[in-house]
Amino acid sequence: MKMKKVTALLLASLTALAMTACGGTPTAGDNAGGADNSSAESSSEEGSSSEEESSSEENSSPEDNDSSEGNDGSAEGEGAEASGEAEGSEAGTSADGFTTAVEGKLTMATNAAFPPYEYVEGGQIAGIDAEIAAAVAGKLGLELQIDDMEFDSITEAVKSGKADIGLAGMTITPDRQEEVDFTISYATGVQVIIVAEDSPITNVDDLSAEGANYVIGVQRNTTGDIYTTQDIEDAGLGTIDRYSKGADAVQALKTGKVDCVVIDNEPAKAFVNEVEGLKILDTEYITEDYAAAMNKENTALYEAVNNALQELIDDGTIQGILDKYITAE
Ligand code: GLN
Numbered sequence: 001m002k003m004k005k006v007t008a009l010l011l012a013s014l015t016a017l018a019m020t021a022c023g024g025t026p027t028a029g030d031n032a033g034g035a036d037n038s039s040a041e042s043s044s045e046e047g048s049s050s051e052e053e054s055s056s057e058e059n060s061s062p063e064d065n066d067s068s069e070g071n072d073g074s075a076e077g078e079g080a081e082a083s084g085e086a087e088g089s090e091a092g093t094s095a096d097g098f099t100t101a102v103e104g105k106l107t108m109a110t111n112a113a114f115p116p117y118e119y120v121e122g123g124q125i126a127g128i129d130a131e132i133a134a135a136v137a138g139k140l141g142l143e144l145q146i147d148d149m150e151f152d153s154i155t156e157a158v159k160s161g162k163a164d165i166g167l168a169g170m171t172i173t174p175d176r177q178e179e180v181d182f183t184i185s186y187a188t189g190v191q192v193i194i195v196a197e198d199s200p201i202t203n204v205d206d207l208s209a210e211g212a213n214y215v216i217g218v219q220r221n222t223t224g225d226i227y228t229t230q231d232i233e234d235a236g237l238g239t240i241d242r243y244s245k246g247a248d249a250v251q252a253l254k255t256g257k258v259d260c261v262v263i264d265n266e267p268a269k270a271f272v273n274e275v276e277g278l279k280i281l282d283t284e285y286i287t288e289d290y291a292a293a294m295n296k297e298n299t300a301l302y303e304a305v306n307n308a309l310q311e312l313i314d315d316g317t318i319q320g321i322l323d324k325y326i327t328a329e
Contacts, residue, residue, distance in 0.1 A: 106144050108130075108165050108166070109147050112125045114246065114264070117168070128322060140304055147162075154293065155176060158180050159180060165294055183292040183306045191263065191288065192263065194261040196277055201259060202281065203283040204285055214238045216232060216259065216262055218249060219246040227262070246261070246264075254277065
């Protein structure tokens, strides 16, 4: 076992409530998640969502996403508010003393290829993170704008101030903490291993066993990439194949280009549901904490977002959103 290097991360996760046994099938594809996110501004009949979450009246719009990846995008016809134009806008200081990238808006950077946390549905970005961000924006009196980008561009967007918040099922890691400040954690993730049903790989130890030489598919720069690179590739025990989307790594597994995929448990379930002949091993690579990434300098906004998140955790809103997308088995 080569788990030493991730011990620090594991320790960092100990405070989190272990959700590892909860399992469940993402209901992303067949629930009303996307529609609930619609703002009153964009579609009035959807504005009065009858769903259970307490923050629905405050939900802001996720429709103005930048359609850079996998997003057919302009269904709402609001291209003028996509990030490209937004850059030229004046940053605004609110009455509460915080500044945002675009006045009156909370700009969220994400990678909408990570169901059920964020995915494109009906031209909009839906999912757990989109709903949480909408609830936070509502508390701050801001309209939510979501910019879709590669996962490894999110930190830079937050660092440069183009985005106010990076929300992407992002794990708190020591290296990332050098670049950004993380809010309190709002969810737990588990790195799991997806294999073909008849795979010789049966548990996490097989990957780093002596003489192992597997090709492991990951999403580039995610923690699955970071851990397997350290534990397996750097140790000369296998090769890592990096893809820009988790779904592409899973396709590579389907076609036999890689021997397994190491990825977060909830997207793993969503992807395995879509592709026949694959399974998720019971064994877990590591448990980790998801949080929002924020600019280190913008402390007033950090405080405001962190406080809003804490309130949304305390009043059960966040749990309600998680439960809506992740059903216990
Ligand atoms: N939790 C993983 C990470 O932070 C994957 C996140 C993602 O792919 N959106 O690296």
